[in-house]
Amino acid sequence: MSLQTTEDGRLRHLLTLEGLPRATLVALLDRAQAFIDGEGAADPRTALAGVAACTLFFEPSTRTRLSFQRAAQRLGADVLAFDASTSSTSKGETALDTFRNIEAMGVRGFIVRHREDGAAAMLAASAQPGTAVVNAGDGRSAHPTQGLLDVLSLRQAKGADFGALKVAVVGDIRHSRVARSELHALRALGIGEIRACGPASLLPDDATLAGCSVGGDLDAALDGVDAVFMLRLQRERMEEGLVPSLEAYHRDYGLTAARLRRAAPDAVILHPGPMNRGVEISDEVADGPQSLVLRQVANGVAVRMAVLEALLA
Template sequence: MDPQTDGDGRLRHLLSLQGLSRAQLETLLRRAQGLTAHAYGGIGARHALAGKAVCTLFFEPSTRTRSSFSLAAQRLGADLLNFDASTSSTTKGEADIDTLKTLEAMGVHAFVVRHRQDGAVAMLARAAEPGTVLLNAGDGRSNHPTQGLLDMLTLRQAKGEDFSRLKVLVVGDVKHSRVARSDLHALRTLGCGEIRVCGPAALLPDDDTLQGCTVGDDIDAMLDGVDAVITLRLQRERMVDGLIASLAGYHRDFGLTAARLRLAADDAIVMHPGPMNRGVEISDEVADGLQSRVLRQVANGVAVRMAVLEALLGD
């Protein structure tokens, strides 16, 4: 049985965007857009999760995801517990499930989990008590569903709700990127007109991740006329030596520069999930340029995570 949904097909947890319907994605995106005014402060939404306890259970480092989930929970009035694996009993050998059960016993209602292992969050969801909510904040190279949602919200804000007329390019280390997998699931579900994927062959997956995509290794050709470019961070901590010859060579062959961006549509936008390796996958001029939506993605992360927490924990 899919741990993400209940017997009636309603979301119990958010583990992946794969399997969610277009209607479910659009409902979350519309609600996130409606919450943007509350995402930056104020008390207008602080009644929504009053009395609920949310724990950020992170077994990997994070800046954007952890901070925005923390703010999202607080903006909705939840009690927040930040868990740091490096200073917890996990360093003494405590199993992840025992950590979950210990915090459940304290009355925690929702766990926002980042983990280095594929499938770890789904495993915890299966072990959770009825009524406990698990939200995947990134597991291994598999899924990062709220990043996928905030990327789609950023794209909708710039280009409108009709994705059928859009050409979107995802470029870089798709093989190791949980962001890429979630973005591709969402783009397909939302009916994106053309999805292009570009990167060195050694950094492209050999499974069904690229289903329905136009794939190539000539970034100049792939940029032609696209409406949005999603550049990906080189996941050097997840790759073995030898997959790329050098960082300088990668930037030469696949880096997004101002000259290359001119090959895209005049009003094309640029996105990056962060953290950016400037001068590797993206140049300073592009990262800080007028077409960049990198900081808009960060801002949208709070609203999207508010929408997800409200959907799963709200009355």
């Protein structure tokens, strides 16, 4: 039995997509799509009635925090919003003590974002029976619900047969927990081809890119692809000097309308946000007809509803 699952294979926590079977991912995607389509006889607002959930964020967030809060509210949960800047962590309280104290108040669901790798798993290992932890992004490790909403957006645009698709993952992969979760999801769903592209200084030196074709030529990576996953240049997580300048990065790895013409005519563009406009992506692409950026945000609410329901209902 893993920390994430029970002996019968049911999810207890969602910490990473790595190692989760395809059937589990597909079930979550199907449930999210059902929420979007309004299917099912039961009123979703009763699913978590009386259940308390806390967004336990130790890092800044806009989309993820509000999306989880919206998802929990739509399921009828009582939502507590934790703000590290005004909490006792500023007085030296540890994340684990914070977690245990809030859990003692009867909170059953924790959506955790933390700057340290493994923080969500550490809290999950200390959780009482019946308490569930969702990793909303820890260090460089994982951001599982972002990976799920990205592949849901891709499935809506291109269909469920991922084996026929070629995708490019472009940019700062080394520092991206989103990229790691996207890659786990794409592999589990049987994607046909993954091309990883970025400057050598921003490519990971571990097993993250196993099975990918890897290169530093963006024009070559874009040739004929069906989808492009653009990544934010994460300046807050990197040492100085990994890129010569923002202008040089945009010149070599920024996605512009001219570059996008190398992809398939109906290629779609995804970006997890926040976007550095004029750095990794141009305005005309970010706001263009092939962009799925706002659909990703909308899908995030449904995906997080599916995850919270699976863990807490």
